[in-house]
Amino acid sequence: MIDVRLLRSDPEGVRASLARRGAPLLLQQIDEATAFDAGLRDISAERDSLRSSINELSKQVAGLRRDGQDAEAEQAMTTSRSLGDTERVLQAEFDRVNAQLRDALLSIPNFPHVDAPDGAGDHDNPVVKGPIGLASHFPDHQRVPHWDTATELGILDNERATKISGAMFTMQRGLGATLSRALCQFALDQNADAFEEIRPPSLVTTATLTATGHLPKFADEAYAIERDDLWTIPTAEVPLTSLHAGEILDEAVLPVRLMAYTPCYRREAGAAGRDTRGMLRSHEFDKVEILAISTPEQAPTLLQELVARAESLMVQLELPYRIIEICTGDMGASHHRSFDIEVYAPGCDAWLEVSSVSWFTDYQARRADIRFKRTGQKGTEIAHTLNGSALAVPRVWAAIMENHRQADGSVRIPDVLRPYMRGATEIRPR
RNA sequence: GGAACGGUGGCAGAGCGGCCUAAUGCACUUGUCUUGAAAACAAGAGGGUUAAUAGCCCCGGGGGUUCAAAUCCCCCCUGUUCCGCCA
Structure with a gap:
């Protein structure tokens, strides 16, 4: 499996290197993988900020319960619950795109060495x-x-x-x-x-x-x-x-x-x-x-x-x-x-x-x-x-x-x- | 194949719903001290993701319950011991 970070940092280099293998479909696979990767990063950023909020609220619930402020605790729990619903949706989306990215990456071959001879077969x-x-x-x-x-x-x-x-x-x-x-x-x-x-x-x-x-x-x-x-x-x-x-x-x-x-x-x-x-x-x-x-x-x-x-x-x-x-x-x-x-x-x-x-x-x-x-x-x-x-x-x-x-x-x-x-x-x- | 009990940081080992951002010990790194070392004291120390020393994730793996899971439930993998079988 190639390093997905190379797709982001040097997409042209990736394309040029793999083009030497002479498989035209490859370039399309690279584009797909790049798109999945970009999508995945957006989703995970959003999901993680939600998790951060949920973690914060959970800590508040613990504190409020200790202090006997049950009504406030209930409210925090309700808020957290709805954030959790959204988080679950995002996580499902993350899993889906992540699987697509992995499939795409698994089918992309390794980079040939610069000194490897070019040839068709x-x-x-x-x-x-x-x-x-x-x-x-x-x-x-x-x-x-x-x-x-x-x-x-x-x-x-x-x-x-x-x-x-x-x-x-x-x-x-x-x-x-x-x-x-x-x-x-x-x-x-x-x-x-x-x-x-x-x-x-x-x-x-x-x-x-x-x-x-x-x-x-x-x-x-x-x-x-x-x-x-x-x-x-x-x-x-x-x-x-x-x-x-x-x-x-x-x-x-x-x-x-x-x-x-x-x-x-x-x-x-x-x-x-x-x-x-x-x-x-x-x-x-x-x-x-x-x-x-x-x-x-x-x-x-x-x-x-x-x-x-x-x-x-x-x-x-x-x-x-x-x-x-x-x-x-x-x-x-x-x-x-x-x-x-x-x-x-x-x-x-x-x-x-x-x-x-x-x-x-x-x-x-x-x-x-x-x-x-x-x-x-x-x-x-x-x-x-x-x-x-x-x-x-x-x-x-x-x-x-x-x-x-x-x-x-x-x-x-x-x-x-x-x-x-x-x-x-x-x-x-x- | 059957039964019982386990799998937590480099190792040992506690924790068994919320001050766990995981105790403690040993080992490790750095500093102080010392000619140097040891000892003592102090500090530090895992992996992943990310532009990030932000956030998020990782207590065998996966799924579930919950506002919140190392901790509760289910499945799987694996280890130890005993029984059975066997080259």
Whole structure:
């Protein structure tokens, strides 16, 4: 949620910044929000002066009663009663306009960073680094999609996953299952120097899912457990962001750095049949997320750090990758600036998004009410949040299957993963 | 799942319709004193809204009763203890 005060102090700046997202309806929403805000301030001023009178009269009643001046007390009560009637009407009006303002504000996206590239859609996202480690030519044995090779190796059994749970679920077996877990453990270990490991709940309340911006807009994307009014998390970003919701943090503890492995659940509504083969897209997958809550000043450096950390994992896994920056027309609503890391999979002949790192400024923190107090200063400020996938397991898993496939059909385990694979150096047919 | 009792300022804890603009203690900040600290004494100290040090709002959350609610009523959330069930 953007700061409503900016609508008042710098309406032109707000319009200019959001216009870069290329959504014409937005400007109208801004006007509506501005009008609601102005109306709300008039109403609350009038309501508050009434309340002031009522409070004053109530004190008088107490005094008059003590002094035994019952007739005067009755009169004050009558006056106060009629003021109360008007106050109630104004309050109802306040509630109504306030709800309208909130709805309007919730649908207004975040401001893009001044340096974020302009563009209309994902085809305009510039490559800002790489490709790195990309061979000019891939031999035939690497040009086989992982859904064929992994199934043949007996480490991917999507047919039975579908039997158990329906379409778009995956199941890894044997060293394939071990590899998934190894990737998680590897990603956690690589970031344990600076991030506290959390094992958060995977089921969260409506309020928690709203704080990150996933509700109300993306309700169709999450699994709802209606009987208990809970939702499955689409990413660890959800519980981690709300870890400090409603709290006022001391500046000294910032940046708060958290990381978590969690399963991620996504309905993928509307995505059926698209990029769904093998491990490319599924309703449930594993991911290690890294996240920071910071001051505004700390955020730019942290953004670079999160990208560098995700990138480092791809280097160590010996996978060809590139980094793209998300343009204004493709950016998520809550994002201020975003970078994706993509890994090349020669079998699919596709760049697979394996990490997305974003800076949200105060957009999420305002919804989640995460504030901080500067040392020695009065008042509070809204914190900034940033997060990124350290490693999204399935697509990295797929990329390993295809990039590290050897001429004899076996798959070489990258050195860094071997300690997590009970010493296995390759995956051979059983 | 059942029962009982709770949720008040950083912490502990009083208040149970109107001098509550929430006592008291501890912790905290500043000042006096001191070479410095401790102690003592004095003062101060929450969050939100607003142009505002005006007013208004915040005693788990929401609703209600009342001229007036931390205080009474209803619903919800949550904690502790006991019982039941259970990996």
